[in-house]
Amino acid sequence: MTSIKLPPTAGRTSSKGDSPFRLLITVLACAIIVIFLLSIYELTSTSWLSIKTFGLSFLTRVVWNPVTGQFGALNFVIGTLLTSLIALIIAVPLAIGSSIFITEYAPRWLSEPIGYLIELLAAIPSVIFGLWGVFVVVPIIRSIELWIFYQPWITQNPALKWLVPDQPTGLGLMTASIILAIMVIPYTASVSRDVIRLVPSDQREAMYALGATKWEVIRSAILPYARAGIFGGVILSLGRALGETLAVTMVIGNVPAIPKTIWSPTATMSSVIANEFTEAVENLHLSSLIEVGLLLFFVSVLVNYLARVIIHRLNPLAVNA
Amino acid sequence: MTITQQQQAVISRRRSRRKTSNAVASVLIGLCVVVIMIPLIAILWYLISNGVSALSVEFFTRDPVPVGEAGGGLRNAIVGTLMLLAIASVIGIIIGVAGGVMLAEYPRNRLVPTVRLVSDVLSGVPAIVMGLVAYGLVVVTTKHFSAFAGGIALGLLMIPIVVRTSEEVLKLVPVSVREAGLALGLPQWRVILSIVLPSAASGIVTGVMLAVARVAGEASPLLFTAFGNPRLSLNPAQPVSALPLSIFNYVVSPYEAWHRLANAGALVLVILIFITTLLTRLATRRRH
Numbered sequence: 001m002t003s004i005k006l007p008p009t010a011g012r013t014s015s016k017g018d019s020p021f022r023l024l025i026t027v028l029a030c031a032i033i034v035i036f037l038l039s040i041y042e043l044t045s046t047s048w049l050s051i052k053t054f055g056l057s058f059l060t061r062v063v064w065n066p067v068t069g070q071f072g073a074l075n076f077v078i079g080t081l082l083t084s085l086i087a088l089i090i091a092v093p094l095a096i097g098s099s100i101f102i103t104e105y106a107p108r109w110l111s112e113p114i115g116y117l118i119e120l121l122a123a124i125p126s127v128i129f130g131l132w133g134v135f136v137v138v139p140i141i142r143s144i145e146l147w148i149f150y151q152p153w154i155t156q157n158p159a160l161k162w163l164v165p166d167q168p169t170g171l172g173l174m175t176a177s178i179i180l181a182i183m184v185i186p187y188t189a190s191v192s193r194d195v196i197r198l199v200p201s202d203q204r205e206a207m208y209a210l211g212a213t214k215w216e217v218i219r220s221a222i223l224p225y226a227r228a229g230i231f232g233g234v235i236l237s238l239g240r241a242l243g244e245t246l247a248v249t250m251v252i253g254n255v256p257a258i259p260k261t262i263w264s265p266t267a268t269m270s271s272v273i274a275n276e277f278t279e280a281v282e283n284l285h286l287s288s289l290i291e292v293g294l295l296l297f298f299v300s301v302l303v304n305y306l307a308r309v310i311i312h313r314l315n316p317l318a319v320n321a
Numbered sequence: 322m323t324i325t326q327q328q329q330a331v332i333s334r335r336r337s338r339r340k341t342s343n344a345v346a347s348v349l350i351g352l353c354v355v356v357i358m359i360p361l362i363a364i365l366w367y368l369i370s371n372g373v374s375a376l377s378v379e380f381f382t383r384d385p386v387p388v389g390e391a392g393g394g395l396r397n398a399i400v401g402t403l404m405l406l407a408i409a410s411v412i413g414i415i416i417g418v419a420g421g422v423m424l425a426e427y428p429r430n431r432l433v434p435t436v437r438l439v440s441d442v443l444s445g446v447p448a449i450v451m452g453l454v455a456y457g458l459v460v461v462t463t464k465h466f467s468a469f470a471g472g473i474a475l476g477l478l479m480i481p482i483v484v485r486t487s488e489e490v491l492k493l494v495p496v497s498v499r500e501a502g503l504a505l506g507l508p509q510w511r512v513i514l515s516i517v518l519p520s521a522a523s524g525i526v527t528g529v530m531l532a533v534a535r536v537a538g539e540a541s542p543l544l545f546t547a548f549g550n551p552r553l554s555l556n557p558a559q560p561v562s563a564l565p566l567s568i569f570n571y572v573v574s575p576y577e578a579w580h581r582l583a584n585a586g587a588l589v590l591v592i593l594i595f596i597t598t599l600l601t602r603l604a605t606r607r608r609h
Binding site for chain 1: 342346347349352354356357358360363364367368371384416419420422423424426432435436438440441444445447448449450456457458459461481508509510513535539548565568569571572584587591594595598602
């Protein structure tokens with residue numbers, strides 16, 4: 001795909017239809033910018049009550065009490081960061097491994113179907129990951145938690161306190177992170193597959209000519225070359241993970257508290273909105289929830305902007321994920 | 322310079338170590354693919370084994386019944402999903418295709434970089450936040466939940482996807498085709514409308530279908546816009562249900578019968594989405 005230069009006719013033809021048509025297209029396209037600004041305006045104005053009441057302390061307080069009308073978003077920020085971080089730790093190595101397999105190991109007849117299957121994972125709706133999580137993953141995690149309960153070498157060891165579940169429900173941080181990991185794998189995988197394909201074959205051939213093994217080629221010729229692009233893909237996945245809502249809501253336990261162990265039930269920014277919005281009756285509660293949404297909006301815009309800059313600098317065509 | 326026996330031993334030891342690490346790496350990389358495939362297969366297996374048995378004609382022809390009664394289906398949710406997607410498509414197609422035309426056909430317009438940046442950034446905004454925006458825009462203004470609000474939320478989510486795909490497809494139309502039109506004395510707007518857009522039509526349709534498949538599974542923005550409705554409603558000013566929304570509500574409910582309904586709904590939703598995705602995939606592959 002090369003960039004296309006249009007013949008320099010715009011504005012110079014004698015047709016009367018040209019400027020109205022261009023105006024129409026421009027106005028409709030500018031609706032996109034308007035939507036963006038309108039989103040910021042709507043979110044700010046509907047959460048104004050909460051912004052006015054709590055000010056900046058909204059970001060630093062760990063309290064969420066609809067009864068006393070005290071709200072702070074820090075637990076949800078921490079919950080979001082923790083789930084996303086654990087999810088990325090699980091997902092990134094798997095995604096990079098799979099994209100290396102597709103580009104370097106698999107023959108064409110195998111690499112294409114595997115690529116499709118991984119992309120199919122991205123087509124499954126969030127709510128279905130949640131359903132599968134509730135009925136399949138949660139019972140598995142619960143039995144792991146019960147197993148840990150009966151291991152004295154873990155429960156008695158003060159250094160492993162973070163591994164001991166406080167109540168073995170199966171709902172919590174770890175379950176949510178595992179589901180999130182599965183959901184973001186396709187995003188990292190597709191970007192890293194694209195950038196690994198962009199590594200010039202000279203790089204590989206030069207290494208092979210020196211007698212390197214395949215793994216040595218991957219480690220010292222391919223991965224360093226593709227590093228920045230893969231990082232962009234990871235940031236893109238982070239953006240997905242931060243905003244993922246229903247699957248997380250269904251398995252995280254929805255307790256507005258900072259998790260004590262990796263199994264503890266907690267809540268994220270998006271899960272608290274999904275969980276409490278329709279039940280919120282107080283105006284302050286509603287506007288606090290919307291302020292959490294405003295926060296999420298800015299964070300995701302920032303993260304996606306970063307990912308875009310990183311991937312674009314590498315190759316303007318690779319941003320198809 | 323001769324190589325002593327000792328040096329040779331060192332070399333061969335190193336070589337075997339390198340070979341071992343190479344083999345280990347290959348196995349680990351292969352394992353990554355296997356590990357990723359496990360959840361995909363497990364999800365599909367779960368849906369097939371639990372969803373098929375819960376499917377029946379009733380599922381498509383009846384509304385849900387109160388807990389305790391036998392039978393019931395998700396007709397309201399299926400119709401609701403179609404209504405929401407229709408409203409969303411109108412918004413998504415008009416603004417999205419216009420955005421794509423502007424980015425591809427008027428690249429020298431000063432607003433192009435901004436439109437592209439904003440569209441890219443919007444594509445990453447979480448669905449639930451777009452739901453909040455639609456809530457503020459429609460639900461707060463009209464003072465009640467409605468299919469319009471839900472459709473607008475989904476439409477906002479569709480726009481960036483349609484912009485990107487239609488821009489790409491329009492750029493695939495050869496310059497020579499445009500030049501031929503201009504050489505015949507057609508003004509630029511006629512060239513775009515009667516030559517470029519028709520020849521890119523199949524690609525644009527593909528992009529729209531992909532966007533529809535993406536938003537068809539979204540439930541989070543519908544929670545407080547379309548809201549859900551236990552009965553069939555054809556009035557877009559009233560709350561409606563949607564497949565993903567019903568699945569969510571039924572999964573978190575404590576009733577076995579509703580869980581069965583959720584499983585069947587999930588199977589239908591996934592089949593719909595997979596068919597759309599596969600068809601568009603096949604269509605794009607044939608074109609290249």
